[in-house]
Amino acid sequence: MDIDSMKCRNCGGTSLSPKNSDIMVCDYCGAEYDLAQLRAKAAALEKEQKAIDALAGDLSRLRQLADQKEAERQKAIDEEKRKKKSCARSSCA
Numbered sequence: 001m002d003i004d005s006m007k008c009r010n011c012g013g014t015s016l017s018p019k020n021s022d023i024m025v026c027d028y029c030g031a032e033y034d035l036a037q038l039r040a041k042a043a044a045l046e047k048e049q050k051a052i053d054a055l056a057g058d059l060s061r062l063r064q065l066a067d068q069k070e071a072e073r074q075k076a077i078d079e080e081k082r083k084k085k086s087c088a089r090s091s092c093a
């Protein structure tokens with residue numbers, strides 16, 4: 001989350017000015033926001049996002065593995081069919 005471009009949750013205004021190093025004030029309605037709290041929230045969100053990204057990565061790896069297994073299975077079935085056909089032709093069954 002970019003604190004500089006945050007919106008006022010009270011009035012939706014997009015212009016917030018720093019009152020001091022810890023507090024931002026909405027230019028429209030005067031609502032005050034504690035920067036330390038916002039930063040902590042942003043950090044928590046970022047951590048959550050990273051965990052979600054990691055899970056998504058695992059999931060896509062698992063999907064790839066499943067696709068690979070399915071392709072191998074299909075190949076084995078095709079191979080089996082080919083063997084049976086060539087046997088039928090040469091009447092070796």
Ligand SMILES: [Zn+2]
Binds near residue numbers: 026
């Ligand atoms: Zn406001």
